[in-house]
Amino acid sequence: MTNDTTGHDDGHDLPDFDFDAGADATGPANAADYRSGYVAIVGRPNVGKSTLLNRLVGEKISIVSRKAQTTRHRITGILTDEAKGRQAQFVFVDTPGFQTKYSNALNRAMNRGVTQALNDVDVVVMVVEAGRYGAADQQVVRLLPEGKPVVLVVNKIDRIADKTTLLPFLAELGQARSWAAVVPVSAAKGKQTQELLGEIRKHLPNEGLLFPEDELTDKSERFLAAEYIREKLFRLLGDELPYGATVEIEKFEVEPGKGHQGPLRRIHAAIVVDRDSHKPMVIGKGGETLKRIATEARQDMERLFDGKVYLEVWVKVKSGWTDDDRLLRSLGYE
Numbered sequence: 001m002t003n004d005t006t007g008h009d010d011g012h013d014l015p016d017f018d019f020d021a022g023a024d025a026t027g028p029a030n031a032a033d034y035r036s037g038y039v040a041i042v043g044r045p046n047v048g049k050s051t052l053l054n055r056l057v058g059e060k061i062s063i064v065s066r067k068a069q070t071t072r073h074r075i076t077g078i079l080t081d082e083a084k085g086r087q088a089q090f091v092f093v094d095t096p097g098f099q100t101k102y103s104n105a106l107n108r109a110m111n112r113g114v115t116q117a118l119n120d121v122d123v124v125v126m127v128v129e130a131g132r133y134g135a136a137d138q139q140v141v142r143l144l145p146e147g148k149p150v151v152l153v154v155n156k157i158d159r160i161a162d163k164t165t166l167l168p169f170l171a172e173l174g175q176a177r178s179w180a181a182v183v184p185v186s187a188a189k190g191k192q193t194q195e196l197l198g199e200i201r202k203h204l205p206n207e208g209l210l211f212p213e214d215e216l217t218d219k220s221e222r223f224l225a226a227e228y229i230r231e232k233l234f235r236l237l238g239d240e241l242p243y244g245a246t247v248e249i250e251k252f253e254v255e256p257g258k259g260h261q262g263p264l265r266r267i268h269a270a271i272v273v274d275r276d277s278h279k280p281m282v283i284g285k286g287g288e289t290l291k292r293i294a295t296e297a298r299q300d301m302e303r304l305f306d307g308k309v310y311l312e313v314w315v316k317v318k319s320g321w322t323d324d325d326r327l328l329r330s331l332g333y334e
């Protein structure tokens, strides 16, 4: 195996979002049976918001294609329910800047931003913990925009042995605000989640799908990163593309973001060619081609992942050993 060329690129131009694209209601013939809309899940830390989202959307959070990602919200997951009579598309979005811990001018300003963001969604799901309703929860309630349908979720009911003790608690919560519905659930055990979706669905305004199914994918980010590089490779080299060239993702790391920045994805990819003489075709004159592949692929990835990407792409030559390894494996040897 040889390696001597690295094309890396860490320029961070902002992706050119088109804020209106991707929100047209189109879809299959029976699209009109669907209700769809944006849903925000809020609540103080540790009440089980992520657990609930994962439970509703499934283990794999769908990544939305580039087109879908061009809306004004940061999408965290999409659930499309195709079951007859309850066809719906729930588009779950993040509420950035949400915090209940400190109170100063900056945080108050940030929280105003939260209220505005919540105003933009169709339904808010507020999560509290069964048997606990304290100052931090009350602060969240204060951020809820007036007139917005808010479904109250009382989570972790699996912890309450005697369910009748919930009744006074539910009565207390009823005083806090007017709720579109109150649904006790166990996100961890998957109890009552269909009921919750049913309540949310009642408030989804749109007829038809916000995102056609073919814009959604459950492929991993790693897979999609390789796809983007492959696509650039094909497009930039065309007929020049060496036979048997492939893309391998050697490293895919997500580093937590600092401050208001989202996570940074650090991706190392190799374009693998069959022989040494193929390398110059991929690298191009003065490294130009490889650099363009890396830059364009990175820009697409940043748009898709909605975050910064550090992408390093290099060209390596497949060694004879690799072929032998494959041959052995295909014969059942490791």
Ligand SMILES: Nc1nc2c(ncn2[C@@H]2O[C@H](COP(=O)(O)OP(=O)(O)OP(=O)(O)O)[C@@H](O)[C@H]2O)c(=O)[nH]1
Binding pocket: 043, 044, 045, 046, 047, 048, 049, 050, 051, 052, 155, 156, 157, 158, 159, 185, 186, 187, 188, 189
């Ligand atoms: N018993 C029980 N535990 C739960 C349930 N849902 C979540 N938890 C636990 O509660 C803890 C917090 O869950 P998360 O989903 O991380 O909560 P979160 O609201 O997203 O937390 P932040 O990210 O801090 O805002 C975890 O230990 C979960 O396993 C539930 O229905 N029952």
